[in-house]
Amino acid sequence: xxxxxxxxxxxxxxxxxxxxxxxxxxxxxxxxxxxxxxxxxxxxxxxxxxxxxxxxxxxxxxxxxxxxxxxxxxxxxxxxxxxxxxxxxxxxxxxxxxxxxxxxxxxxxxxxxxxxxxxxxxxxxxxxxxxxxxxxxxxxxxxxxxxxxxxxxxxxxxxxxxxxxxx
Numbered sequence: 001x002x003x004x005x006x007x008x009x010x011x012x013x014x015x016x017x018x019x020x021x022x023x024x025x026x027x028x029x030x031x032x033x034x035x036x037x038x039x040x041x042x043x044x045x046x047x048x049x050x051x052x053x054x055x056x057x058x059x060x061x062x063x064x065x066x067x068x069x070x071x072x073x074x075x076x077x078x079x080x081x082x083x084x085x086x087x088x089x090x091x092x093x094x095x096x097x098x099x100x101x102x103x104x105x106x107x108x109x110x111x112x113x114x115x116x117x118x119x120x121x122x123x124x125x126x127x128x129x130x131x132x133x134x135x136x137x138x139x140x141x142x143x144x145x146x147x148x149x150x151x152x153x154x155x156x157x158x159x160x161x162x163x164x165x166x167x
Contacts (some may be wrong), residue, residue: 024161033162050131055139061132061146067125074121081114 051058085108092104132146141157 028161028163031164033164035158035162050133056135056137059134059136061134064131067130069125070121071125074118074123074125076118077114077121078118081111081118084114085111 048059048064049057050060088104088107088111092100128148129146132148133144134146135144136157137144143155143157143160145153145155147153
C-alpha cells in the first residue's frame with residue numbers, strides 16, 4: 001500500500017518526499033499536462049468527488065481508498081500477539097514446569113514484538129481524519145489542499161504543474 005507522504009514520521013514524510021521549488025525531471029516534463037489543451041481521455045473520478053457546485057469541486061485525497069487498512073492489519077497483529085501471550089501463560093500455569101516457563105518467556109518476548117507492531121499500525125491510522133479534502137475553486141482560481149498534521153496549503157491554479165498519472 002502506498003502511504004508515501006501520509007505522515008510526518010520516518011518514511012512517510014511529505015515535506016521530504018514532495019519538495020517545493022525543486023528541479024523537474026525529464027520524465028515529469030514529458031508527462032506534463034498543459035492547462036490550455038483539452039484532455040484526450042475521459043476523467044476517472046474513482047469515487048473521489050465529495051461535493052460539486054458552481055463555485056468549487058471538492059475531492060478526497062490520494063490515501064482515501066486505503067484508509068483503515070493499517071488499523072485493520074494492526075488490530076489483527078495486536079490480537080494475535082495478545083492471544084498467544086495469554087494462551088501460553090495459561091499453559092505455563094497449568095503445567096508449572098521450568099521448561100514451560102522458559103518457553104513462555106520466549107513466546108512473551110515475541111508477543112511483545114507483535115503487540116508493538118500492531119499498536120504502531122493502528123496508531124498510524126486511528127485518530128486521524130477520514131480523508132484530507134482537496135478543494136478546487138473555479139471562481140477564485142485557487143486550490144486548497146489539507147495535509148496530515150499541517151496547515152491547509154493554498155495555491156494559485158496558475159502556479160500548479162499537472163502530470164499525467166503513470167500507466
